[in-house]
Amino acid sequence: MNSSKFFLLIVVSIFASFSLLAQFKAENIGGGAGYGRTFSVTDLDGDNAGGSYFRAFLRHSFSDHFEGEIGAGIAAELEGETYQTTTHPLDVRLLYRPFIKEHWSPYLYAGVGALWYKIDQLPGNASQNIESEAWSGVIPFGLGLQFKVGDNTSLEISGGYHYAFNDELDAVLADANDGFLNFKAGLTMSGFDWNADLDGDGLTNREEKKLGTNMKLADTDGDGLVDGEEVKTYQTNPLIADSDGDQLNDKEEVLTHKTNPNQPDSDNDGLTDYQEAVTYSTNPLRADTDEDGLTDKDELMTYKSDPLARDMDNDGLSDGAEVLENKTDFAKADTDGDNLNDGDEVMKYGTNPLMADSDQGTVNDGEEVARGTNPLSKDDDVVLEVKEVGSKIVLDGISFETGKAEITPQSEEVLKKALATLKAYPEMVVEIRGYTDNTGNRNFNYTLSQRRAEAVKQYLIQHGVEGSRIVAKGYGPENPIATNSTREGRAKNRRIEFVR
Incomplete structure (x- = not known):
């Protein structure tokens, strides 16, 4: 087998390998071929007609900037008018790419290899003992410069120099080693790099193909998140801008509202995140934005309350407490209209906020509270109307045993009314006045009236009224209010008066 056939076999092997690599899409492998011209740089510089140059190669990418290459040439002919040499270079090279643009990329290369050469025609001044066929280091x-013409194909032009380790390529020995310039153009095909990240989105080309995303577009769905973030950080769908279909795109959910981009209702309150964030301005991360015990959806859809106001009517009860616990009107501070707000009724007085008169004693709760009586007891609802200092009321119905100071049971109702009056007006000081008619011993009547007034005072003290607020005084037959000439008149004069 001669040398030309040997190098042809090498080139064919390179292309066969590349074809297989291209067929099976081997990672990080590419190859190509080019044709051009050589110009010898030898001792016969003035005798240089130029020759043809054909080379094929395989490349492997190590990084964004460095690649390795192995290549062989079928022929790199060195021709002049007086000589002709055929060379077959075989070398490995390191390529450096300073930068890569979308459609073009420059590179520098250097390498080392072997050069088989054959001197086909000797010049007239050929040196003695020259080997016509031999190997030389090179x-x-x-x-070079590549221009992209397809996804895996580029037009490549290059120029360089082969420096030989001997001075025999032109058959003339002199002081300097021989070499040749070469210029060529051709096509380069890159076996697709499935581990690369063409669009810089954090996903390899292999991952993007599996996902169906665009390898050349970092944000396939245009939602503001690159595909790598969607897949690896947020687990969203890089093909759909709104993964959960809640009308907020994934970026808005992740970066603006901090909601779950994979769940349309992040807080499970029945409203979508979009409705909360955009339509109602509620917190999509909190089911009960105002913390009133009602979910935002219940407030908006069921009760028509304000999901941003905890206590709509400012009565001291949250809307939830009004609706769920007390059944009061969350939009009306005083549900029963008794002049006490619902919060005070529930938390301060213990009254029923749904009933104006909790004790059903005929006086509403607000009036009882205002005058100091117990809104939970109807016993003190009716009191004596003692409006001004000095005004007096005859306590009709208080009776005593004949000639004695013991109060009869029939007097209880009137005494309770007097007691309620004093409790209703805690600042009131009163005088209990006892009177008799004019029959009998005058001194006895004074004593009896004093004892009866004291008896009424003791009743009131025993039922919770401070003794300092009550003065008891007997006036005997003085100040009659009716005639003593008749039985009826004398009965009216035997009385107890309540004087403020």
Whole structure:
């Protein structure tokens, strides 16, 4: 097998390998071929007509900037008017790409290899003892430029120099080693790099193909999150801008509202995150935005209350407490209209906020509270109307045993009314006045009236009234209010008066 056939076999092997690689989409592998011209740089510089140059290669990418290459040439012919040499270079190279643009990329290269050469025509001044066929070491270096013409194909032009380790390529020995310039153009096909990240979104091309995302577009669905963030950080769908279909795109949910982009209702209150964030301005992360015991949906859809106001009517009870516990009107501070707000009725007085008169004693709760009587007891609802200082009321119905100071049971109702009056007006000081008619011994009547007034005072003290608020005084037959000439008149004069 001659040398040309040997190098042809190498080139064919390279292309066969590349075809297989392309067929099976081997990772980080590419290859290509180019054709151009050579110009010898030898001891016969003035005798240089140029020759043809054909080279094929495989490349492997190590990083964004560095690639390795192995290549072989079928022919790199060095021709002049007086000589002709055929060379077959075989070398490995390191390529450096300073930057990569979308459609083009420059590179520098340098390498080392071997050069088989054959001197087909000797010049007239050929040196003695020159080997016509031999191997030489060679160092190739130069630069190139690639222009993208397809997804995996680019047009490549390059120029460089092959520096040989001997001075025999032109069959003339002199002081300097021989070499040749080369310029070529061709096509380069890259075996697709499935581990690369074309769009810089944090997903490899392999991952993007599996997901169906766009390998050339970092944000396939245009939601403001790159595909890598969606898949690896937030577990959202990189193909759908609104993964959970709640009308907020994934970026808005993740970065603006901090909601769950995979759940349309992050707080499970029955309203979508969009409705909460945009329509109602409630907190999509809190089912009960105002913490009143009602979910935002219940407030908006069921009760028509304000989901942003905990206590709509400012009565001291939350809307939830009014609706769920007390059954009061959350929009009306005084549900029963008794002049006490619902909060005071429930928490301060213990009255029924749904009933104006909790004790059903004929006086409403607000009036009882205002005058100091117990709104939970109807016994003190009716009191004596003692309006001004000095005004007096005859306590009709208080009776005593004949000639004695013992109060009869029939007097209880009137005494309770007097007691209620004193409790209703805690600042009131009163005088209990006892009177008799004019029959009998005058001194006895004075004593009896004093004892009867004291008896009434003791009753009131025993039922909770401070003794300092009560003065008891007997006036005997003085100040009659009716005639003593008749039985009826004398009965009226035997009386107890309540004087403020």
